[in-house]
Amino acid sequence: MQFSSSTLLTLALTLVKSTAATPTQFIKRDDTFGVKSCPSDSPLSCSTSSSSDSCCFESPGGVLLQTQFWDYDPATGPSDAFTLHGLWPDLCDGSYKQYCDDSNQIHSAESVLNNFGESELLSKMQEVWKDYKGNDDDLWTHEFNKHGTCLSTIKPSCYTSDYKDNQDAVDYYKKAVELYESLPTYKWLTEAGITPSDSETYTSQQIQDALSQNFGQDVYIKCDKNNGLQEVWYFHHLKGNALTGEYVPIEPLNDSKCPDSGVYFYPKNS
């Protein structure tokens, strides 16, 4: 392998920077969220119809979906990553509620994040949480208002006394990014030899195998009118609180919308 002198210089500078400054790791697993803690034997969402502690039992939206998009035309986001679309609480039967709390809506995710000094989170979102029309802030705001407000376990009442207005929204974004980073779809596909191509095609099973080998369950995949892979949804049940609890992979509750064979994974530059 050969490096140009400018690559080496960048590398050297990066090393100097990363030893001198704070760690570059963006969101840490031990990130402390301000919610009250939950007992370790909290029931798994959807395993029972009710629980006495609504902050430790996600309900009625006990199915947590982390949805990712591959928008290649126009190309959206990094050419080597699916983009983050949302974190959705679906009902246990796969249907869902939306806009669950009008009093808790926000007008702009970006200004909320700026008010909280969350510049690192914001720049990460600007990189990977993309709207295909370019209205990223509208997408983020929409996702919290439509889906985030339906999470029972991040209601303001689930926080300790130092809750600040809109902290639930900030935490929703933080958790969505954290989950997304733990589900690197592009990496998992390419490691299995499923790489972007205008001519190569794959079977749905090959895609499922590549992802389930890492995730532990099948996922929902959706293709567009050109038989191009466009969406991947990861389904979970949740033990405890949506911020601090455990996400347990489950089978998808929706049938995938891709042909059995002839599935394209188009490059983002096309």
Ligand SMILES: *[C@@H]1O[C@H](CO)[C@@H](O)[C@H](O)[C@H]1NC(C)=O
């Ligand atoms: C997924 O399945 C549920 C339950 O059948 C249904 O309500 C929902 O509309 C489906 N979603 C999609 C995108 O097909």
